[in-house]
Amino acid sequence: MxxxxxxxxxxxxxxxxxxxxxxxxxxxxxxxxxxxxxxxxxxxxxxxxxxxxxxxxxxxxxxxxxxxxxxxxxxxxxxxxxxxxxxxxxxxxxxxxxxxxxxxxxxxxxxxxxxxxxxxxxxxxxxxxxxxxxxxxxxxxxxxxxxxxxxxxxxxxxxxxxxxxxxxxxxxxxxxxxxxxxxxxxLPSFKPEYALNPNQPANLNTVTLPDVRPDVRGDMAPGYMEIRHNLHADMRDAIDVVGDIDKKFNQIFGRGENPYIETYRCDAAEFVAVCLGSLSYHLRDVVDILREEGIPVGVAGLRLYRPFPDQAIRDMLADLKGVIVFEKALSYGNQGALFADIKAALYSSKNRPKVHNYILGLGGREIKTAHLVDALRNSCVDTDKVGDTPVWIGLKM
Amino acid sequence: MTEKTTILNLSEDELVHPGNRACAGCGLSIVYRIGLKALGRDTILVVPPSCLTVLQGLYPIAATQLPCLNVTFASTAAAATGVLGALKAQGRESTLVAAWAGDGGTSDIGIQALSGACERGENFIFICYDNEAYMNTGVQRSGTTPQGVITTTTPFSGKSQKKKDVPSIIAAHGIDYVATASAAYPLDLYDKIVKAKTMNGPKYIHIHTPCPAGWGFNPRFTVKIGKLAVETGLYDLYEIENNKWRLTGASKKLIGKKRTPVNEYFNTQNRFKALSDEQISDIQKEVDIKWQSYDETYGN
Missing domain, CATH: 3.40.50.970 (Thiamin diphosphate (ThDP)-binding fold, Pyr/PP domains)
Structure with a gap:
């Protein structure tokens, strides 16, 4: 319906x-x-x-x-x-x-x-x-x-x-x-490995020592660090799980196929704008305008941000001339968090594209298509002139 | 009226293992052992950071035979709500949910979640063991630390403010059962928990719990000091059942009787050393006025 x-x-x-x-x-x-x-x-x-x-x-x-x-x-x-x-x-x-x-x-x-x-x-x-x-x-x-x-x-x-x-x-x-x-x-029904139950008493989230420790049967139980390592390892494995779930969903509902990154006009693109959320749909209009001008640019909206799909990022962006990251957030005193993550993902690739960072729309500041067009065009045309510091779009001062 | 439990008919089921990590003479280890007997095996516990977290053991070994959810400091009553919600969703409503927190986890950081749960009418028992300071972190003042008491954050002149009256705050939510108890009268506590189990909605029990390390007394005097707190009239055992307030147990027996002077309680513990004679006499006056009103209202 x-x-x-x-x-x-x-x-x-x-x-x-x-x-x-x-x-x-x-x-x-x-x-x-x-x-x-x-x-x-x-x-x-x-x-x-x-x-x-x-x-x-x-x-x-x-x-x-x-x-x-x-x-x-x-x-x-x-x-x-x-x-x-x-x-x-x-x-x-x-x-x-x-x-x-x-x-x-x-x-x-x-x-x-x-x-x-x-x-x-x-x-x-x-x-x-x-x-x-x-x-x-x-x-x-x-x-x-x-x-x-x-x-x-x-x-x-x-x-x-x-x-x-x-x-x-x-x-x-x-x-x-x-x-x-x-x-x-x-969606299968929820079957937890353990649920609180008086017939099977367990003490959950107990104080856990820095080192591993044997239980009453002599089996070694993990220490705090092993437990944290497992969380990280399972988060990394979740990247593939996101892909598998997308396939299964697509089979039943006929939607999906973009588990990590949703792209628009990235075919033969030399530049790609990257962002999170609905802004990527706004940027589609911008890309259409710039493609009319002959600029080979596309847009990629990240669906999965944590765990960070760094391989998918590399596959998509590593061979480009420029990557332009638009962000509605900032790691104060440094740069956009997504910008830093993308640069880190690309660091190990042979041909590192230039990566630019725009900060915009904070606290609901209106994001104007004309501003986006100017910023993205500027990054594509003057790729080398744009530095590593974030540039603010729509700032009035 | 239900029959009083005695040592002869107390449950022999031990739900707290001996050799746990409580200090020698710990008042909590008395009330926890007896309290769990009263709660029974079909219970899920919710516990925030407190001495009880330590008593229950370090992963992967536990000192308690009941399932227990350790939760963050401010979340105890909300977590109990979540357990209840899941039990209700699964049709497992016969299982009892009991939150067991210290005085800081109840009167200070935990009071918002507790107030919310009481207002919503959650069907659980909240037990506060009040050792009158943050003992697990090394004896810092809490909302229920009495006036004049030396703690590590009121080191020389003692706490200048009065003890927060948590049972009255909880009673103001209009819940059906609020009671106070003492580690020195474990069977009275047992009977109060058993009574609470028969009632619907939130039930609150506040237990005065002597702490040898934090209060500065020899571990063998835990029960004696707990009794003195009641016999001096400083700490009263009472129930508020369906809005009716009544003294119970050892406090009820004090009506119309001569009480032990408060000084005798203060002299047993290092934490009261900063109290001046004038302060002690003021406290004695307050206790006398309170008990005069009890005598007039409840005496024959």
């Missing part, structure tokens, strides 16, 4: 189709309509889940951590400062290897207060041990939410499904709601 609805409603339908059993959330703009919709589903009896209206985002993720530890599929959603308030719980959920899924409806961070879109919230949490997927439209939101549970439960790592506040969360566009029977065929 196709409907015309908001991105938040697309996400809510994905959660419903994924048969989530415990939902906990705290209101924050622009995530709120998503959790309102979920509470509506539960209250109307359309969804058989526990909806827990907690008193903070910290508690929202605490509820999900405990529900997942008790063996139920759990979901929450937040934005901006709400995500930051969850910070210690983000690390905890990943360390405890809990397959929680969370929608992050991207918004800038205070202070000063802003309710508008940028990516600083999710980017600042990139090292928490969560998988991060970014969406460009409503169809991707609903599809990615469903896939996220499969991914999280396959690799036992929590997943953030990120999409742009307002630009996607509050705009309306058509998308298909998959059939429940198809989703049930695609």
């Amino acid at each position: 196709h409907i015309i609805e908001s991105g938040n409603v697309a996400a809510a339908n994905g959660v419903k189709l994924a048969n989530v059993k415990v939902i906990a959330a705290y209101p924050i703009t622009p995530q709120t309509p998503l959790t309102e919709k979920l509470s509506e589903f539960v209250d109307a009896g359309e969804m058989d889940a526990q909806y827990i209206p907690v008193e903070s985002e910290h508690s929202a993720l605490s509820v999900c951590i405990a529900a997942s530890s008790t063996g139920s599929r759990a979901f929450t959603a937040t934005s901006a400062n709400g995500l930051l308030y969850m910070n210690e719980q983000l690390h905890w959920a990943a360390g405890a290897r809990l397959p929680i899924v969370m929608c992050v409806v991207n918004r800038g961070i205070g202070s000063p207060w802003t309710v508008w879109n940028d990516h600083q919230d999710a980017i600042s949490q990139r090292d928490t041990g969560w998988i991060q997927l970014y969406c460009c439209d409503h169809q991707q939101i609903i599809d990615t939410v469903i896939q996220a549970f499969y991914l999280a439960e396959t690799v036992s790592v929590p997943v953030m499904v990120c999409y742009d506040g307002y630009i996607l969360s509050h705009t309306y566009m058509p998308f298909e709601i998959p059939k429940q029977a198809d989703v049930d065929k695609f």
Whole structure:
């Protein structure tokens, strides 16, 4: 069934189709309509889940951590400062290897207060041990939410499904709601390795020593460092799992085929603009204009940001003349985080392209197509003149 | 009225292994052993950082025979909510959920999540063992540290503020059962937990728990000091059941009786050394006024 609805409603339908059993959330703009919709589903009896209206985002993720530890599929959603308030719980959920899924409806961070879109919230949490997927439209939101549970439960790592506040969360566009029977065929039920149970008592998340230590039977148990190494190794393995899940999804639903990077007019391109989220669709117009001018440029939207698909990045970008990274976030005092990641991925390649960095759209600053055209043209024409420092687009000072 | 448990009919099921990591004379090890007997085997525990985290052992060895979810400091009651949510979703509602936190994890960093869970009416038992400071991190002041007490963050003149009255705060949420207990009266605690198990919604039990290392006394006096806190009238054992407040156990027996002077309690512990005679006399006056009101209200 196709409907015309908001991105938040697309996400809510994905959660419903994924048969989530415990939902906990705290209101924050622009995530709120998503959790309102979920509470509506539960209250109307359309969804058989526990909806827990907690008193903070910290508690929202605490509820999900405990529900997942008790063996139920759990979901929450937040934005901006709400995500930051969850910070210690983000690390905890990943360390405890809990397959929680969370929608992050991207918004800038205070202070000063802003309710508008940028990516600083999710980017600042990139090292928490969560998988991060970014969406460009409503169809991707609903599809990615469903896939996220499969991914999280396959690799036992929590997943953030990120999409742009307002630009996607509050705009309306058509998308298909998959059939429940198809989703049930695609997504296996949640079977945790262990769930809290008095018949099988276990003490979870105990104090763990720096070194390995034998258990009561004399078998060696991992120390803190082995446990952390396993999280990293499984995150790296998740890159292939993302690809496998995309194939399976595509077979059933006929959508996907871009598990890591979604490209536009990258054929015979010498330059490629790279970014996260809906901006890559905006850049398609820009690329069309520049192609008219004869500039061989394309755009690549990264779907998977953590784990970082560095091989896919190299395969796509290593032989280009220039890579232009547009970012709605910044590692203050350095440069864009994605910019640094892309440069690191390309460092080992033989022919290193020039890599440029543009910072734009912070706190919802309007991103004008004309500005994007000028910036991208400039990077393609004067490839050597553009330096290593990030250039701000649309700054008025 | 349920019959009082005695040492003769107390459950012989030991759910806490001996040889755990608690200090000698630890009040928590008394209340935890007895408390788990009362909770029973069909229980899931939720525990934030505290001495209890250490008591329960280091990975991969555990001192407790109940399933336990260790959680972050501020999240205890929210995590208990999550366990309950999952149990409800799975139709496993007969399993009891009990959160067990220290005074810092309850009265300070944990109070927001606890207040939220009480307001939502979550069906769990929250037990606070109050040793009146952050003992696990080395005796720093907490919201429930009494006035005048020396801690490592009130090192010379003692804490200037009063003890936070957590049971009253929780009772203000209008929940059906709030009780206080003491490590010196474990069977009273046992009966209160057993009663709490029969009730729906949030239940809160606050246990005064002497700590030899943090309070500065010989480990063999844990029970004696716990009793003195009650016998001096400083710390009262009571229940608030369906909004009805009543003194219980050893405190109830003090109604109309002569109480031990508070000084005798203070003299047993190093932590009260900064108290001046004037402060002690002020505290005695406060206790006398409180008990005069008890005597008038509850005496014959």
